[in-house]
Amino acid sequence: MLGSCLDRVREASPLVHCITNYVTVNDVANAILAVGASPIMSDEPEEVADITAICDALDLNIGTLNRLTIEGMRRAGARARELGHVVLLDPVGAGASPLRTRTALELLELARPDVVRGNASEVRALALGTTSTHGVDAAAADAVSEQNLDAMVEFAKGFAADVHATVAITGAIDLVADAGRCFVIRNGRPEMSRITGTGCQLSGVICAFVAAARAAAPAAGDVPAATPAAAATPAPAAGDTTVAVAAAVACMGLAGEVGSAHLAPHEGNATLRNRIIDALSHLDGAALDGGERCELR
Amino acid sequence: MLGSCLDRVREASPLVHCITNYVTVNDVANAILAVGASPIMSDEPEEVADITAICDALDLNIGTLNRLTIEGMRRAGARARELGHVVLLDPVGAGASPLRTRTALELLELARPDVVRGNASEVRALALGTTSTHGVDAAAADAVSEQNLDAMVEFAKGFAADVHATVAITGAIDLVADAGRCFVIRNGRPEMSRITGTGCQLSGVICAFVAAARAAAPAAGDVPAATPAAAATPAPAAGDTTVAVAAAVACMGLAGEVGSAHLAPHEGNATLRNRIIDALSHLDGAALDGGERCELR
Amino acid sequence: MLGSCLDRVREASPLVHCITNYVTVNDVANAILAVGASPIMSDEPEEVADITAICDALDLNIGTLNRLTIEGMRRAGARARELGHVVLLDPVGAGASPLRTRTALELLELARPDVVRGNASEVRALALGTTSTHGVDAAAADAVSEQNLDAMVEFAKGFAADVHATVAITGAIDLVADAGRCFVIRNGRPEMSRITGTGCQLSGVICAFVAAARAAAPAAGDVPAATPAAAATPAPAAGDTTVAVAAAVACMGLAGEVGSAHLAPHEGNATLRNRIIDALSHLDGAALDGGERCELR
Numbered sequence: 001m002l003g004s005c006l007d008r009v010r011e012a013s014p015l016v017h018c019i020t021n022y023v024t025v026n027d028v029a030n031a032i033l034a035v036g037a038s039p040i041m042s043d044e045p046e047e048v049a050d051i052t053a054i055c056d057a058l059d060l061n062i063g064t065l066n067r068l069t070i071e072g073m074r075r076a077g078a079r080a081r082e083l084g085h086v087v088l089l090d091p092v093g094a095g096a097s098p099l100r101t102r103t104a105l106e107l108l109e110l111a112r113p114d115v116v117r118g119n120a121s122e123v124r125a126l127a128l129g130t131t132s133t134h135g136v137d138a139a140a141a142d143a144v145s146e147q148n149l150d151a152m153v154e155f156a157k158g159f160a161a162d163v164h165a166t167v168a169i170t171g172a173i174d175l176v177a178d179a180g181r182c183f184v185i186r187n188g189r190p191e192m193s194r195i196t197g198t199g200c201q202l203s204g205v206i207c208a209f210v211a212a213a214r215a216a217a218p219a220a221g222d223v224p225a226a227t228p229a230a231a232a233t234p235a236p237a238a239g240d241t242t243v244a245v246a247a248a249v250a251c252m253g254l255a256g257e258v259g260s261a262h263l264a265p266h267e268g269n270a271t272l273r274n275r276i277i278d279a280l281s282h283l284d285g286a287a288l289d290g291g292e293r294c295e296l297r
Numbered sequence: 298m299l300g301s302c303l304d305r306v307r308e309a310s311p312l313v314h315c316i317t318n319y320v321t322v323n324d325v326a327n328a329i330l331a332v333g334a335s336p337i338m339s340d341e342p343e344e345v346a347d348i349t350a351i352c353d354a355l356d357l358n359i360g361t362l363n364r365l366t367i368e369g370m371r372r373a374g375a376r377a378r379e380l381g382h383v384v385l386l387d388p389v390g391a392g393a394s395p396l397r398t399r400t401a402l403e404l405l406e407l408a409r410p411d412v413v414r415g416n417a418s419e420v421r422a423l424a425l426g427t428t429s430t431h432g433v434d435a436a437a438a439d440a441v442s443e444q445n446l447d448a449m450v451e452f453a454k455g456f457a458a459d460v461h462a463t464v465a466i467t468g469a470i471d472l473v474a475d476a477g478r479c480f481v482i483r484n485g486r487p488e489m490s491r492i493t494g495t496g497c498q499l500s501g502v503i504c505a506f507v508a509a510a511r512a513a514a515p516a517a518g519d520v521p522a523a524t525p526a527a528a529a530t531p532a533p534a535a536g537d538t539t540v541a542v543a544a545a546v547a548c549m550g551l552a553g554e555v556g557s558a559h560l561a562p563h564e565g566n567a568t569l570r571n572r573i574i575d576a577l578s579h580l581d582g583a584a585l586d587g588g589e590r591c592e593l594r
Numbered sequence: 595m596l597g598s599c600l601d602r603v604r605e606a607s608p609l610v611h612c613i614t615n616y617v618t619v620n621d622v623a624n625a626i627l628a629v630g631a632s633p634i635m636s637d638e639p640e641e642v643a644d645i646t647a648i649c650d651a652l653d654l655n656i657g658t659l660n661r662l663t664i665e666g667m668r669r670a671g672a673r674a675r676e677l678g679h680v681v682l683l684d685p686v687g688a689g690a691s692p693l694r695t696r697t698a699l700e701l702l703e704l705a706r707p708d709v710v711r712g713n714a715s716e717v718r719a720l721a722l723g724t725t726s727t728h729g730v731d732a733a734a735a736d737a738v739s740e741q742n743l744d745a746m747v748e749f750a751k752g753f754a755a756d757v758h759a760t761v762a763i764t765g766a767i768d769l770v771a772d773a774g775r776c777f778v779i780r781n782g783r784p785e786m787s788r789i790t791g792t793g794c795q796l797s798g799v800i801c802a803f804v805a806a807a808r809a810a811a812p813a814a815g816d817v818p819a820a821t822p823a824a825a826a827t828p829a830p831a832a833g834d835t836t837v838a839v840a841a842a843v844a845c846m847g848l849a850g851e852v853g854s855a856h857l858a859p860h861e862g863n864a865t866l867r868n869r870i871i872d873a874l875s876h877l878d879g880a881a882l883d884g885g886e887r888c889e890l891r
Contacts, residue, residue: 331863
């Protein structure tokens with residue numbers, strides 16, 4: 001079902017503007033290239049509005065935010081929203097410092113992202129104002145498990161409704177929800193959490209998938225610039241954003257499975273990191289259709 | 298013919314000061330190390346003049362420019378020019394925003410680089426003031442092909458004459474031109490364009506090759522600090538810059554060929570990225586002489 | 595002997611706050627994860643005190659310092675010291691510019707690090723105020739060798755006494771010294787110096803080892819916040835910092851040996867970089883006990 005979403009990325013080759021952290025930025029660029037899209041990184045406040053204007057999607061990742069890049073995210077987010085581009089917020093470390101929580105909440109309001117993607121602790125911090133104590137990794141108590149699945153599905157739908165966005169909570173089990181639906185995705189491998197950047201890569205890849213879905217939809221090209229009045233209403237769905245996000249999540253998880261399967265005994269974390277991007281560059285729609293483990297609730 | 302240029306890099310081990318983007322900076326450092334030179338990264342305006350003074354070459358790459366690093370590039374460029382060091386400008390994304398185009402043009406004037414390296418869209422943006430619409434990748438319409446080769450060779454020579462520099466336009470076919478000569482280089486593999494950083498790596502490697510060529514030339518060590526009057530004249534060639542740039546371009550392309558040849562079926566983009574640097578670390582002059590596909594026009 | 599230190603890292607999984615350069619930051623994060631700890635990167639002055647408060651250790655690496663990150667390092671260093679956290683200073687390029695030397699000396703005074711790790715030129719620059727001329731790599735004349743070993747051991751002990759810290763001077767032969775003891779460690783491979791980042795990774799890994807050693811020691815959890823009077827005295831040893839540093843150094847060197855042993859003939863620098871992190875992710879205490887080449891002087 002989800003395979004056509006990947007094929008569309010390779011056809012449309014959308015351009016993704018990334019304001020993302022300097023830890024995993026290379027992996028983000030290479031993951032976006034591997035699925036057939038193109039990345040451009042730019043965070044200087046003076047140019048971000050120009051850069052985002054020539055792109056199809058905007059990835060806002062606060063992983064190594066600073067006063068300059070926060071201002072860059074504000075301006076890019078406002079401009080991308082105005083132009084009806086795809087906007088994603090990745091609230092890395094929300095809850096780990098007041099600055100991160102505050103910045104993520106501000107961008108949520110200002111840029112009204114189409115997609116919010118984070119781990120369970122980060123999304124919980126945005127939703128409930130709680131604070132995490134384990135940095136950028138999800139606290140065990142927050143994680144989605146078979147035990148708390150029903151409650152987490154409801155939580156994801158509720159938060160999606162509150163922020164008028166598709167919400168992806170990723171971890172051992174991934175949830176992709178809007179107000180009415182939640183995809184529960186069981187692709188992926190536990191060892192993906194022991195390398196940095198799989199979440200950041202996924203955020204960039206999601207941008208590409210959603211932009212390609214909209215490019216394929218009839219009205220995707222001509223969403224009008226929002227007027228102040230219209231700005232209060234979420235942009236009408238062009239293509240199905242939630243399905244496209246679910247496809248990106250399944251695709252990344254499947255790449256982790258394929259990559260992990262090719263590891264020799266002496267190979268470990270760093271090779272897995274490479275194998276995931278290798279797998280992304282080889283996957284096509286048919287492989288995704290065959291490998292997705294996705295349930296709709 | 299070009300192999301001796303690589304051997305000279307391994308003998309001279311020049312020190313290359315890089316002010317480069319944070320997306321591909323690790324690859325740039327490792328590529329410079331792989332050919333036998335040493336990198337140092339520094340962009341803080343307060344220290345760049347000191348850092349560049351202990352180096353042999355300066356790599357100015359505007360890929361993730363911001364107000365601080367632009368000021369760093371200005372000061373480093375002015376100081377390196379004053380000291381007669383090798384200076385290269387890599388105008389990443391010129392044409393994608395007014396800030397990028399303006400900054401690249403300013404650095405061209407201020408630092409009077411020995412070498413300008415970019416893709417066809419970037420060099421065209423500098424030469425003609427046109428704007429690109431495809432971010433940091435070359436637009437298909439701009440690319441050098443067998444069909445437009447004669448015209449592009451003339452364009453490259455003309456731009457080289459205008460800016461008193463060696464110009465490298467890299468893509469499927471690479472051109473390395475000064476006012477009188479143009480090397481057409483057909484090394485490389487198409488899949489190199491699907492990973493980020495091969496261009497940035499090449500810029501760093503070119504710096505090492507040109508610095509080594511000058512170190513091997515008799516007068517290379519004692520270029521006097523430019524006086525305001527002398528500053529208007531391009532520095533006299535010590536070693537052959539254009540040949541050294543062509544050698545670096547062929548070397549990078551050949552590394553891509555070697556790296557690509559070693560890929561297993563399940564390996565893709567990320568492994569190719571590693572194999573290119575692996576190949577750079579093994580190549581020597583004899584291998585480059587045997588593998589170069591270089592024509593002089 | 596040293597193996598239990600690695601096992602403790604995997605048990606305690608300490609959280610390491612890194613303010614580190616953007617060249618090798620991804621490798622630092624992945625190396626910290628590979629030994630079983632968790633990294634968080636944050637350099638914005640406004641948030642570093644909050645981030646460091648939820649961590650166990652702080653890694654201050656000046657490799658690409660700028661005015662903002664210097665202020666971030668100051669505030670994080672002061673707060674981590676106040677909280678009794680593990681603090682490490684990695685004075686990358688000290689001696690290469692007055693700003694680097696001055697900043698490293700200032701942080702040494704302000705944050706009173708538990709550990710200083712650098713190459714011989716960097717540590718010499720701190721100790722003697724000399725200037726290097728070879729960027730971020732150690733000058734050959736400074737390196738520790740079998741010929742100057744006795745003198746370098748005395749130098750390391752003397753500097754450790756001066757700064758009330760454990761000092762790690764790493765290179766072909768590694769020294770880990772406090773005022774009274776010096777471990778001479780002969781793990782590692784020469785080709786590790788031809789890839790960027792092994793030193794930076796080691797600094798991050800040392801933070802994890804020392805934090806885990808303290809977590810395992812009875813009094814580790816309740817070091818009181820320093821009062822101005824108490825601040826003048828070095829924090830009492832909880833766990834043995836110098837042994838933990840020696841274990842981290844041997845572990846990184848052994849990972850280089852294991853990684854190097856798995857290289858195919860066509861593989862080179864980039865694959866070695868990956869194999870080191872692969873090896874870190876597989877090593878356990880027993881393997882470290884079996885492979886350490888460590889002599890106490």
